Each structure stands twice: as structure tokens, then as C-alpha cells.
Amino acid sequence: MNLLSFKSSLQVDDIISYAELVAAEGVNLQRGMNFKIKPQYSIFLMSLRKGAPYEDEFDKATNTLIYEGHDAPKNECLDPKNSDQPLNSKNGTLTENGKFFTAAHAFKQGIISEAHKVKVYEKLKDGIWCYKGYFNLIDAKIVFTGKRKVFKYFLQPVEIKKFKEKYYDIHTRLIPSEVKIEVWKRDKGRCVICGSTENLHYDHELPYSKGGTSLSAKNVRILCMKHNLKKSNKILSIIPVY
Numbered sequence: 001m002n003l004l005s006f007k008s009s010l011q012v013d014d015i016i017s018y019a020e021l022v023a024a025e026g027v028n029l030q031r032g033m034n035f036k037i038k039p040q041y042s043i044f045l046m047s048l049r050k051g052a053p054y055e056d057e058f059d060k061a062t063n064t065l066i067y068e069g070h071d072a073p074k075n076e077c078l079d080p081k082n083s084d085q086p087l088n089s090k091n092g093t094l095t096e097n098g099k100f101f102t103a104a105h106a107f108k109q110g111i112i113s114e115a116h117k118v119k120v121y122e123k124l125k126d127g128i129w130c131y132k133g134y135f136n137l138i139d140a141k142i143v144f145t146g147k148r149k150v151f152k153y154f155l156q157p158v159e160i161k162k163f164k165e166k167y168y169d170i171h172t173r174l175i176p177s178e179v180k181i182e183v184w185k186r187d188k189g190r191c192v193i194c195g196s197t198e199n200l201h202y203d204h205e206l207p208y209s210k211g212g213t214s215l216s217a218k219n220v221r222i223l224c225m226k227h228n229l230k231k232s233n234k235i236l237s238i239i240p241v242y
């Protein structure tokens with residue numbers, strides 16, 4: 001087995017195939033909203049692409065992901081896209097919309113002290129996903145679009161300062177999707193050093209901590225895990241050894 005192709009844990013901004021996403025979670029994700037798929041967290045699959053089924057957005061000014069709820073299933077509703085998104089399913093239990101809505105309000109009203117954690121994966125194009133890290137679910141609203149009611153969930157990246165448990169990742173500044181798509185095209189979906197198409201990661205050429213920006217494609221490139229690790233080793237080697 002090629003050890004380099006085995007990835008035990010994902011880092012924020014890793015580019016992965018759907019198979020790698022499933023392998024990382026150990027669950028075959030069949031839908032976009034997955035409440036408490038693991039005891040400690042839920043999963044959202046999202047997309048900011050044109051023509052995506054739902055209108056997810058990222059508000060750069062407030063560093064907030066606004067995730068749209070999901071429609072009624074086709075077997076419960078004749079015209080899901082023109083109907084209100086449901087809080088309850090036909091049998092009266094909460095839908096995924098309802099479960100996330102309840103969790104967001106429990107936090108907002110102080111019923112739970114820590115926000116519910118949601119891991120987010122973004123679809124960049126067919127078969128290509130990007131791991132976005134852990135987010136806090138801080139609020140939820142029901143919004144009238146002019147045509148129907150939809151759910152909107154408000155999430156902010158979990159920051160290292162607030163980490164209590166080791167399974168949370170370091171959140172660097174998020175790279176906007178348009179930058180990712182531009183970089184993906186420019187670097188042709190390959191490591192810029194060796195041309196590998198496996199275990200790819202978006203890398204800040206000049207680290208964010210040193211003033212590098214995420215907002216321009218010029219400072220972002222694609223590296224494979226091997227070359228990404230070489231880069232971090234360089235940084236590690238300047239830390240004094242006692």
C-alpha cells in the first residue's frame with residue numbers, strides 16, 4: 001500500500017474526491033444535511049456554484065456561512081421547489097431542517113452553552129470537494145423569498161482559541177470559492193511541484209499568519225500532501241529544540 005495515498009485526517013482546504021470524503025467520515029453521505037451523524041458533530045454538504053440546488057452563501061464581512069435548508073422530499077410533496085421547506089415531516093417528526101433549527105435556537109436562547117458543531121464540505125465541481133472545517137451553528141431563521149419560506153442557518157468557523165477538544169482543526173482564513181476555482185483551473189488540478197493529482201490541498205504561498213492573503217489567486221496554489229508536509233517541516237525546523 002502506498003502510504004502517501006492514505007490520509008488519516010483532513011485539514012481545512014484539503015481537496016478530496018467524494019470517495020475520500022466518505023472514507024474520512026466512514027459514512028456514505030446520501031444527503032446534504034446530516035444532523036448528529038456522529039455524536040460530536042453534524043455534516044453539511046454545500047455548494048456556491050451557479051445552478052446549485054440551494055442558495056448557500058458566504059458573507060466575507062462577517063465570516064459567516066449562510067446555509068439554506070432543504071426542500072420536502074419528492075414523495076411527500078408534489079412541487080418541492082415551490083413549497084415551503086418543512087420543519088416537520090408527514091409523520092410529525094422533525095426534518096433535518098427542524099433538527100438544525102432547534103439546535104440553533106437552543107444555543108441562541110442559552111439552553112445549551114456551546115454551539116452545535118457542523119463539519120462542512122463544499123462541492124467545487126462534480127466529484128471534487130473541499131473540506132471547510134468545523135463551524136459553530138449560531139443562529140437559524142425562516143425567510144420568505146417572495147415565493148415560499150426557506151430555512152437559513154448561520155455558521156461561523158470554529159477558531160483555535162476556542163478549542164476544547166483535539167479533534168477540531170486549525171482554521172486558517174477561508175479561501176473564497178471563486179479564488180479556489182481560479183486556482184484549480186490555473187494549476188490544472190495538480191500539485192504545482194510534482195504534478196500529482198492525489199491528496200491535494202490549497203496552500204497559501206505566504207502564510208496567512210505572515211500577512212499572506214486568501215483573497216487573491218496569486219497567493220494560493222495547489223500542493224500534494226507530500227509537498228505540503230515538506231513545507232510545514234521547513235517551518236517546524238526553525239522551532240528551537242530543547
Ligand SMILES: [Zn+2]
Nearest residue numbers: 191194224227
Ligand atoms: Zn507534489
